Amino acid sequence: MVIFFTILMGIMMGTAVGVIFEKSKVIDPEQLIGQFQLRRFTMLKVFLSAIGTGIVVYFFFNLFALERLNWKVFSLLPDLLGGALLGAGIALAGTCPSTLFGQLGAGYKDARFVFLGAVTGAIIFYYSKPALQIWIKECWPHEKLRLDELGLGYNLTAVLVVCSIVFVLYLLERYRPWRVDTECQHID
Secondary structure, three states, X not given: OHHHHHHHHHXXXXXXXXXXXXXXXXXXXXXXXXXXXXXXXXXXXXXXXXXXXHHHHHHHHHHOOOOOOOOOOEOHHHHHHHHHHHHHHHHHHOOOHHHHHHHHHHOOOHHHHHHHHHHHHHHHHHHHHHHHHHHHHHHOOOOOEOHHHHOOOHHXXXXXXXXXXXXXXXXXXHHOOHHHHHHOHXXX
């Protein structure tokens, strides 16, 4: 029965995210490309809001001991390289992994080809992952970082990050209001 509710919750959350992406126009390829050209900031605002919301929810889970925090380890150079490759793919395709299914659902024809490319890339990555992990360990053996090693604790880190996100969102909204990006697309 737990699996049924887990699947049902996944479907409900996926549907909610899809509706939010469609209504905010984040799935529009022009929005995504405009973000990379620093002309439109709707995508950045929506994603920063989602990150901030997730941090606040997890803050309360952590505060009331409902969920145990598992810190993720990251390596700066491999993560920057992976992020640059992902960003280049998003800019070229006009979609990202989180908006691709929204584009498919909304009927964007190009999204079918991007989906096929994403599946192909995932298969290639799956089979090359062991070799990539060995290569990364050889090239960057000591460059691992965890945020808990900064000594601030999760709650203080969460408050600082959320305050920073709110400040950045405030500045972005003052610089380029959401309505300008979504309703007046001909202004660019």
